[in-house]
Amino acid sequence: xxxxxxxxxxxxxxxxxxxxxxxxxxxxxxxxxxxxxxxxxxxxxxxxxxxxxxxxxxxxxxxxxxxxxxxxx
Numbered sequence: 603x604x605x606x607x608x609x610x611x612x613x614x615x616x617x618x619x620x621x622x623x624x625x626x627x628x629x630x631x632x633x634x635x636x637x638x639x640x641x642x643x644x645x646x647x648x649x650x651x652x653x654x655x656x657x658x659x660x661x662x663x664x665x666x667x668x669x670x671x672x673x674x675x
Contacts, residue, residue: 628653638662
């Protein structure tokens with residue numbers, strides 16, 4: 603992962619599961635959105651980054667996961 607996303611492994615950590623159907627800690631949402639934005643997998647809306655999970659974040663996570671799967675194959 604380090605060659606695909608330099609420094610990403612130390613970029614952030616979350617305390618709980620991040621998903622559409624789980625209660626997500628607002629700090630985890632902010633950390634996730636900021637990290638995904640830094641690597642280009644989250645398009646920050648005009649109003650900025652909020653602590654509310656949104657489809658952009660979920661899509662960004664899916665995009666990141668796909669990159670990791672492709673990278674491991």
